[in-house]
Amino acid sequence: MHRDTRDEIRTTLHALEAHLAGWGLRQFTSDETYFQWQRETLTPAEITALHRQVEQKCGGSSADEVSFYDTTAHPNILPVLYSQRYDYYLAIGSRVADRIGGARSILDVGCGVGILTTFYARQHPDKTFVGIDRSTTSIARAQEHAKVLGLTNVRFDCLDLDHTAPTRSYDLVLATHALVQAEQDPGIPSRSWNTFERASDRQQQADFERRTGIGPRLDRLSALLSAKGRMILFEKTRQLARRVPLQRALAARDLGLIEQPELIRYRLVKEISDDGPFYVLGRGTSRRFLWDESPEPDEGRLFDRATLKTGLTDPDAPLYENHWPSAQRAWEQLHDTHLLKETTSQEPDGRQLHIELGQAEEGVYLYCANTWDQRQLVIVEPARTVMLESYYQEIASGTFS
Ligand SMILES: C[S@@+](CC[C@H](N)C(=O)[O-])C[C@H]1O[C@@H](n2cnc3c(N)ncnc32)[C@H](O)[C@@H]1O
Structure with missing residues (x-):
């Protein structure tokens, strides 16, 4: 990698660390110290309530999900819970911030409490950012923090993308851990046990898009993109069974790859998460990379x-x-x-x-x-x-x- 590029990445990461500290987030290298801090910071009742919300959110309704995000946006809980995602913020925040490029208007869909949106707005004061989310408490927290930071180039609106489309057009749409929340969805199976190929089955694809909600969400978002608009997308779709239909959903909306997709690995409390791919997408002639529907390279060795x-x-x-x-x-x-x-x-x-x-x-x-x-x-x-x-x-x- 070029030295200037490495220096730029390092500078972005330092700025991001300072930004996360401003939100009260801490980085932990051991689960033990994290849980110790959690016990010192939250009351036993808050911890129990949080566990209950997490359970309800998994496989629950969208109301359960909204309720979870409303709870986690509470000022006591926010730093403790979101510190679990510290390494995720470093991985995604730095990559996105360095790719805002020539975009002047940027939409961050499902921005949550705006931890990353406010970072992007600080890094790019000459550009305009809008963050939307359906959790009212998250949006209130985002607005509050933007005010504390004195940011005048970012706005936060409470809006459910499943019911209302944002109105104006954007040069760049960001969706990170926001569009395909259905982690339990099995995706679509391969044609048979001896191939990794998926059939081009319209019904199967339509069912996947409807079950996960990705179809209507992408329709709304792609309609907002300006003619040369780009989209950055990062979801929990690493499994081939879900990666393939997601990629097909993007391609069907005239979104193609302008960068080689990147598989990302980061540390979460209690696990290492293999996530992604991290997609940078554009329309029409800007495409340069082909969609890949084969399994990712793995650790298995062939025998001699x-x-x-x-x-x-x-x-x-x-x-x-x-x-x-x-x-x-x-x-x-x-x-x-x-x-x-x-x-x-x-x-x-x-x-x-x-x-x-x-x-x-x-x-x-x-x-x-x-x-x-x-x-x-x-x-x-x-x-x-x-x-x-x-x-x-x-x-x-x-x-x-
Ligand atoms: C896991 S958080 C991700 C937050 C942020 N994008 C990030 O990368 O840290 C997912 C967010 O998406 C929001 N969300 C999910 N579905 C949505 C919808 N249909 N409309 C608006 N926001 C939605 C949730 O409320 C939640 O705040």
Whole structure:
């Protein structure tokens, strides 16, 4: 990376850290210290109420979601809860701020309490920002903080995008963790257990867009974009089953990639989140990158026949094991395969699970694959065939997942 670019990124990150501190947010490197701070800052009743709201929000109605965001915008709770997202803010805030570019009017959809929107407005005082959100308390907090910061180039409006479209047009629309909240949605399955490809099925696509609400939201937002407008989108859609229909929904609205999508990893309390992709989109001729519908590169290694048995320190370990999508390629490369048994089960909605036990030149293998992009290949010496047979039975008699 060019030195000037690195310096710019560092400068943005320093400004962002100072900005987050102004919101009362803290960065934690251990869960223990975070939860200690949470206990010191919130009363037990506040913690219990928060847990209840989180539970209601997961899989609940949009009213439950609004109620959750109203609660988290309370001045006591805000710094504690949003500190959990500190590394998310660093990852997304810095990327977006450095891509505002030539846009003069920017809309931040689902801006929440405006932590990032106020940062962008501070970084770009010559541009106009509008933040919208359907949580009234979040918007009140955003307005209050913008006033404290003396910002005159940002406005916050309470508006539910599902019911009302913002009126004017924008050069840049930002939607980060705002449009596809339906994290539980399974997405759309692949054509069959032995491919990662999704059928071009209009009904399936329409159902996904309706279930997740992404269709009507994108219709409204793309109508707001000026002729050369851009959109920056970052959602929890990393799984191929949801990434593909999201990408197809964008392409159907004439939004194409103007940057290579980026997969982003950041730390949250209690987990590391693999999120994204981070999409930078534009209309018409500005497109330069093709949509990719294949699985992302994974950690599974392919085996080398000559070295399959070497390097094993644990005598109980299999000769080879791969639990990633790349297991499919490894399975396709097995030599002189001879099937011992196989079964393919199919759910009424078309989902499939395939299991096979076989003998190959490399050893005895068990291969499982389903239409949700899960793959598994295990190879052992013939003397341990019984072990794979019992795995086979376990999976075959288990519930379909
Ligand atoms: C996870 S927060 C993300 C906030 C901010 N964009 C960020 O990146 O930190 C999601 C926000 O989207 C808002 N939201 C969800 N659906 C919305 C809708 N239909 N109209 C307006 N806001 C919505 C929620 O109220 C919530 O504040």
